[in-house]
């Protein structure tokens with residue numbers, strides 16, 4: 001976006017992953033994001049460059065955005081919760097050892113509160129004498145799928161700095177960059193620690209809304225209320241607002257879970273166990289929602305899905321992205337595989353190789369073979385649905401709304417079931433069989449009445465109708 005909006009600024013993106021840089025320099029960009037390709041193609045080779053020469057880029061830059069990954073730690077102190085700052089530290093040490101002139105170093109990655117302080121210590125202790133490093137915190141608030149519009153017209157840009165004259169001067173320099181396209185009143189300046197914490201806070205509050213509406217969706221299903229009606233009614237209160245209240249099969253994405261767990265760890269480190277428990281509950285509810293949804297599919301299909309074919313529409317964690325990190329679709333597929341179902345998967349943007357990666361455990365050969373026996377990856381929703389007994393909508397891709405559902409219905413299996421109740425004595429009982437194709441709408445995007453008119457049995461997340 002800087003390259004797009006500021007032709008006078010040269011932007012060089014460097015990464016240690018050579019394959020990714022090669023992809024950025026090719027016709028097949030490594031990520032799908034609406035509107036991104038046009039911008040990259042327009043600026044590449046002019047004021048936008050992709051390179052693996054990290055040192056050269058450090059030496060030449062006046063301002064460096066550190067935007068590396070900060071995943072949840074897998075081992076050691078804080079494993080499962082704390083952010084792994086290994087890549088941040090590696091980058092910072094590289095800047096310190098290579099830089100030959102003073103720099104503004106901008107923390108763009110999402111990091112725990114006070115990370116800037118560690119970065120400053122590393123830079124000051126390891127760099128050439130006489131160089132200055134001013135650290136700024138400039139968290140990123142874009143959401144995937146809408147990244148270009150979020151970056152073009154952000155709700156706000158947040159820039160934190162130390163309160164020293166040098167810190168303020170560095171902050172002003174970055175404000176100038178954003179001022180090329182963002183109205184000044186939307187560029188918010190704060191202290192460093194407030195800026196770092198605001199990023200974790202924003203994600204925790206957003207995810208909290210989803211877990212809240214998902215908790216309500218369970219009550220709706222049990223009572224006959226409709227979660228969309230509830231969300232609409234409460235969202236009209238301006239203090240609550242209508243956005244981010246869409247009940248779903250659970251939230252996914254690389255950020256929410258990681259950043260909430262990071263906040264939980266921070267709270268625990270600060271000896272605030274009640275605060276930690278409060279935030280942890282958001283992810284607990286999210287796990288519950290995914291499990292609850294899968295369980296609903298199983299109970300509706302007469303308590304067993306062994307050997308049954310289930311079509312899963314959508315594998316990305318949300319529409320308009322090919323990203324599958326923490327995708328609820330993947331979790332739900334794994335639940336079905338554990339129950340020995342056959343699963344056919346279709347997603348318009350997720351590469352087939354990524355789906356295999358997400359469903360198999362690296363190094364477990366038997367597991368991989370078993371998954372390949374149970375899973376088919378399809379080129380269309382229609383193909384996935386062929387012969388399936390149930391369809392699960394796991395991602396809210398627009399194309400699912402306009403499928404030819406009549407044709408889908410006709411292509412599905414309709415085995416005659418005899419519902420079995422454990423308490424029912426079968427001797428002499430009058431047995432009724434049903435012939436059904438099921439749809440489980442985990443995103444609440446389909447017109448349930450139309451589908452029912454075709455003949456489907458429909459379950460929509462957060463709607464308490466019997467199916």
Ligand SMILES: NC(=O)c1ccc[n+]([C@@H]2O[C@H](COP(=O)([O-])OP(=O)(O)OC[C@H]3O[C@@H](n4cnc5c(N)ncnc54)[C@H](O)[C@@H]3O)[C@@H](O)[C@H]2O)c1
Nearest residue numbers: 014015016017067068069070087090091109110140141144
């Ligand atoms: N993805 C998002 O939508 C989003 C939004 C807001 C904030 N963030 C934050 O931005 C950060 C990056 O997220 P991401 O999704 O882009 O992660 P990512 O894993 O997709 O990309 C990080 C890149 O950094 C590279 N890298 C790692 N160490 C390096 C080093 N020492 N030198 C050069 N390159 C190095 C990796 O090779 C990788 O390509 C995280 O802190 C994340 O929380 C992400």
Ligand SMILES: O=c1ccn([C@@H]2O[C@H](COP(=O)(O)OP(=O)(O)O[C@H]3O[C@H](CO)[C@@H](O)[C@H](O)[C@H]3O)[C@@H](O)[C@H]2O)c(=O)[nH]1
Nearest residue numbers: 140141142143144210244245246248251252253255317318
């Ligand atoms: O009402 C809603 C809104 C979202 N979701 C789900 O929540 C997840 C996250 O969606 P979203 O927040 O739109 O995408 P992300 O790319 O994960 O963006 C979040 O995480 C980024 C990384 O930190 C932040 O920059 C963004 O501000 C923040 O929205 C997805 O699975 C969505 O399907 C719902 O279930 N219901």
